[in-house]
Amino acid sequence: MIKVVIVEDEINARNSLKKLLSLLNSDIEIVGETGYVSEALQLLSTQEVDLVFLDVRLEDGTGLDILEQLEDVSFKIIFTTAYDQYAINAFKYSATDYLLKPLDPLELDEAIKKAQSSIENEKQRQELLEVLKNNLAKKEAQIVVKTTEQQYILKLQDIVRLEADAAYTVFITIESRIIASKNLRHYQEMLSEDFVRCHQSHLVNMKHVKSLYKGKFLKMTNDDLVAISTRKRSDIISLLDRN
Known part of the structure; x- marks a missing residue:
């Protein structure tokens, strides 16, 4: 069973994702959901989590704020974002998994399967996150x-x-x-x-x-x-x- 946390501040988008997950994969258990950085930090610090669907922009900050404040990021991450060409380029450059909202069921299914089958090298994962943060911050591309x-x-x-x-x-x-x-x-x-x-x-x-x-x-x-x-x-x- 894949333990999932959804960090998404749009209620409709969150409900849509939950419905799609229930239809696409019976091996997923949603162990928490929130739209706030503070609540996400509490969830991810106390729950055993395998996969997080993480929105880039939240009510009180960003998804990257969460990652920077956590002591250990041992779970797989799939970012979700509204259409923004700059953000999309940042994800592409950093080779980080992301999905555009509104979510496409086929793309979501593919992302879940990829998350299930991949065992990422810790050093590589940290490097990808650093590149993503750098590109989103509009630093040296x-x-x-x-x-x-x-x-x-x-x-x-x-x-x-x-x-x-x-x-x-x-x-x-x-x-x-x-x-x-x-x-x-x-x-x-x-x-x-x-x-x-x-x-x-x-x-x-x-x-x-x-x-x-x-x-x-x-x-x-x-x-x-x-x-x-x-x-x-x-x-x-x-x-x-x-x-």
């Missing part, structure tokens, strides 16, 4: 990059470019090369407007572009030459002119 063996936390400003390698992506930073286990399109959709697809195989950080070389290449701050496709050439030149 970071992204979690996972390889087949481990995860890396990169500052966006340190990424020079990304290069497609079949189903993988090579991150070239100012200090290293990392082969990530997602394709280039995945990161193109995730990263900010500073990252531009100049070729089917290349995504560049425009802040690291030094110059246009021979009209066919971008010279990067690490002196790499990155090809520009014919189709993208006029768009890239326009961007360079604006900068």
Whole structure:
């Protein structure tokens, strides 16, 4: 039996989540619910909890306030949030589980199954939470990059470019090369407007572009030459002119 606590300040949203949980999974026991930081701290300090559905914004603070005040965060967390593009990007960058309200039953079911089957490494979980807090606080933006063996936390400003390698992506930073286990399109959709697809195989950080070389290449701050496709050439030149 999965012991669940729901921390959600909207009564309708809370009731909807409880109803969906009862319909989707009979192995869930809701051991507590609240919409307040103070009450959530009391619940999570005294109850044995496996999974918490945690709203980002609450009546008297945020879900992150709860995590910062707890001495031990040993439970799985699924954040819930209303549609906010900045918050969504923060969750994506930090690779933290989240659901958009109103909740989609299929997405909720998938999230529950993932929570059931995953045994997260404690160090990795803490790193993901730190990246999330950093991104939500609008500090220096970071992204979690996972390889087949481990995860890396990169500052966006340190990424020079990304290069497609079949189903993988090579991150070239100012200090290293990392082969990530997602394709280039995945990161193109995730990263900010500073990252531009100049070729089917290349995504560049425009802040690291030094110059246009021979009209066919971008010279990067690490002196790499990155090809520009014919189709993208006029768009890239326009961007360079604006900068």
